[in-house]
Amino acid sequence: MAALTAVRTLLVTGAGGAGRTCVAAATAAAAARSGTRTLLLTGAAGAALDPLLPPAGTEGPAVSAAGLPQPYGVDGFDSLYVARIDPAASFRAGALDLQGRIGSLLAMLGAAPLDPEELTALPGADALAMLRALREAAGADAVWDLVVVDLPPVAEAVRLLALPEQLRRYLRRLLPEDRQAARALRPVLAQLAGVPMPAEWAYEAASRADHELDAVQAVIEDPGTAVAVVLTPGATAPATLRTARTGLALHGHRLAAVAANRVLPTGSADPFLAGLSADQQDALKQLADQCATDGVPLYELPHLGRAPQAGLGDGPAVPVAPPEPAAPGPHPPSAPWTVTDRLAADGWFVWTLPLPGATREGLDLVRRGDELVLDAGGFRRIVPLPSALRRCTVAGAALRDGALAVRFTPDPEVWPR
Structure with a gap:
């Protein structure tokens, strides 16, 4: 990069x-x-x-x-x-x-x-x-x-x-x-x-x-x-x-x-x-x-009460500096694209993908080799899996509070013993 x-x-x-x-x-x-x-x-x-x-x-x-x-x-x-x-x-x-x-x-x-x-x-x-x-x-x-x-x-x-x-x-x-x-x-x-x-x-x-x-x-x-x-x-x-x-x-x-x-x-x-x-x-x-x-x-x-005049400065502006986040809401999203190791306690990893505004009806994901194909809200992204998850299989997924949590369990055939 x-x-x-x-x-x-x-x-x-x-x-x-x-x-x-x-x-x-x-x-x-x-x-x-x-x-x-x-x-x-x-x-x-x-x-x-x-x-x-x-x-x-x-x-x-x-x-x-x-x-x-x-x-x-x-x-x-x-x-x-x-x-x-x-x-x-x-x-x-x-x-x-x-x-x-x-x-x-x-x-x-x-x-x-x-x-x-x-x-x-x-x-x-x-x-x-x-x-x-x-x-x-x-x-x-x-x-x-x-x-x-x-x-x-x-x-x-x-x-x-x-x-x-x-x-x-x-x-x-x-x-x-x-x-x-x-x-x-x-x-x-x-x-x-x-x-x-x-x-x-x-x-x-x-x-x-x-x-x-x-x-x-x-x-x-x-x-x-x-x-x-x-x-x-x-x-x-x-x-x-x-x-x-x-x-x-x-x-x-x-x-x-x-x-x-x-x-x-x-x-x-x-x-x-x-x-x-x-x-x-x-x-x-x-x-x-x-x-x-x-x-x-x-x-x-x-509203200006009229059509904006051609040129600059004839209208309200938004703050130009990328502002600091406001106070977190009732369900603040997780840190983006994080993997949580719950292997010892539950036997799986959880990959958290923040998707605010997404609904279950417009959501779909498919594992393709070492990539995850994710559809949400009419958009598609294909992302490479983190290295640890490439040796796992998808065990399930849930959309809650504006975040998609994908569970991965180790694949016995490729997971180190």
Whole structure:
């Protein structure tokens, strides 16, 4: 795993249409006003942030790698920069870089290189562009104190954050380490054949990809990285928060804050507004109960009474520093992914996997070799078993108080006597 960074990263997700971009922008602006050198990283397309970005072709004050978003300073803020991700440019830069690295192989195969003009972004380019930008913005060479990332809605955001780990697993399966020794013979074979060996390019490309994914994963899993979920209190908000809690916990992400956006004032004389406010208060109580269970703060951001104006600072913000956990709720979750040795007393080990918000109906687990395939809340994660549990069999599992406890008993055929 790559080295940890000193950059704080706040990942902002939530329900579609809940005002994630506006809250992320206001949060970044609030941090910059306090003197924190802040980057707002967004993939949002539309007019909300257009006033913050200079006209096309204008040079910005900072320089980034090819294909990654150019950070631009924001007028009126000494410490605030904004970068909008361009998936097409990122994909084009990555494809051209790969094409340059395997030029000899393409020539051997008689393939004509692609021109930049004929490269168009493929499905999934948005996610890869966001990950590349996050790697650069919050990586070891970052110049920012805080990076606020405007992520897609909850389900898409959870899958995006899980992508580096998943892709690295695929690479290990396709090119396992036990085949690396055969690479020592490839230079000899290349000299005999007179051309580069294609398999060597595959190994080099896989190694480079693994290194880049490792850097992204290090940012995502860094203790200074936290997630804020933005919701508009309403009938669907509690279910969305449960989904977010389960998906984020399944992949080991820290939920630091929940923001209830566009909260209406209570006590209105207008019957219609009074009814809407009452519905919001019911939803807020359910959100507060979930937050209290996890020990996560809930921030109520008031409705502006109008549509937010384009730009920054026209809206409430959430605290930018990943906050300390609030007082633990009635059922505080166990330390994540812990193995408890109860072999002497009960004859088994217990692997505790915190899954707040999960239900038995949406939960499934399968032992596959030395891995556990876990489905929860519509999300899936495949995790390697701790070494001691690889010599055990699954004896049962129970979901209680927001945590999945999986029991393992030693396998007599492989357990040391």
